[in-house]
Each structure stands twice: as structure tokens, then as C-alpha cells.
Amino acid sequence: MEITVTEQAANWYKEELDLQDEKHVRFFPRYGGVGGRIAGFSLGIKAEEPENEAASAKVNDILFFIEESDDWYFEGADLSISYDDSSQEPKIEYLERNE
Numbered sequence: 001m002e003i004t005v006t007e008q009a010a011n012w013y014k015e016e017l018d019l020q021d022e023k024h025v026r027f028f029p030r031y032g033g034v035g036g037r038i039a040g041f042s043l044g045i046k047a048e049e050p051e052n053e054a055a056s057a058k059v060n061d062i063l064f065f066i067e068e069s070d071d072w073y074f075e076g077a078d079l080s081i082s083y084d085d086s087s088q089e090p091k092i093e094y095l096e097r098n099e
Contacts, residue, residue, distance in 0.1 A: 001074050001097075003027070003057040003064055008083035009090045010059040017047045024049050024063045029073035037073060037094045055079075 005013075013025050026046045033042025050056070055074075056065035064081075066074060077094040084091040 001055045001066070001071060002078040003055050003066065003081075004078070005057050005059045005064050005081045006083055007060055009081045010062050010064070012083055012090055013045070013064075014060065014062060017045070019047060019062060023061055024065065026050065027064065027066050027079060028070045037077065041073065043092055 013019065017025065019025070024047060026048050028044045028046065029036070029038070029041045030044035031041060036042040050063065050065045050067065052068040053065045054068040054071040056063055058064075066079070074094070077096050080093040080095050082091045082093075083089075
């Protein structure tokens with residue numbers, strides 16, 4: 001599993017989460033919501049330090065990561081986050097891997 005985050009998306013998270021001293025953003029599955037990879041779940045975000053990273057990417061001095069305990073949600077897919085100019089928010093895609 002890999003994470004990719006564009007610079008524009010990283011800047012959006014920095015502003016929206018008011019990241020100043022905290023330079024870590026965790027992606028995790030949360031129960032409920034729409035548009036998730038698995039029915040009944042959606043992607044949550046939280047500014048916190050990693051404990052056991054399964055995957056990470058550092059963009060604009062921000063470490064974006066997924067914990068090992070959450071990797072079941074992303075199994076067989078990479079997480080790609082870009083910025084959508086029309087909606088002015090991140091665009092989240094799960095890119096299936098052929099292994």
C-alpha cells in the first residue's frame with residue numbers, strides 16, 4: 001500500500017486542520033459516511049502522531065500516514081489524494097493494485 005498526496009491537497013489539510021506545530025495527519029476508516037472504499041465506512045482524518053505506520057508520505061513537511069491497525073481497509077489498494085479545483089477540497093481515490 002502506498003499513499004500519494006499532492007502539494008495542493010497537503011496545503012488544504014494544513015489550512016483546514018490548522019496544522020502549526022502538529023505536522024502529522026492520520027487517515028483511518030470510520031464507521032458511517034459515504035464514498036468509502038467499503039460500504040458503511042468512510043475515510044476519517046485526524047491530526048496526531050503515528051505509532052505504527054503501515055504506509056506514509058511526507059509532503060510540505062507534513063507526514064500523512066495510515067496505522068498498521070487500519071491497513072485492512074486499504075488492502076489491495078493505494079490511497080491517492082489530489083486537490084479538486086471545482087469543489088475546492090481534496091479528491092480521494094483508492095487505486096486497486098494488481099498483485
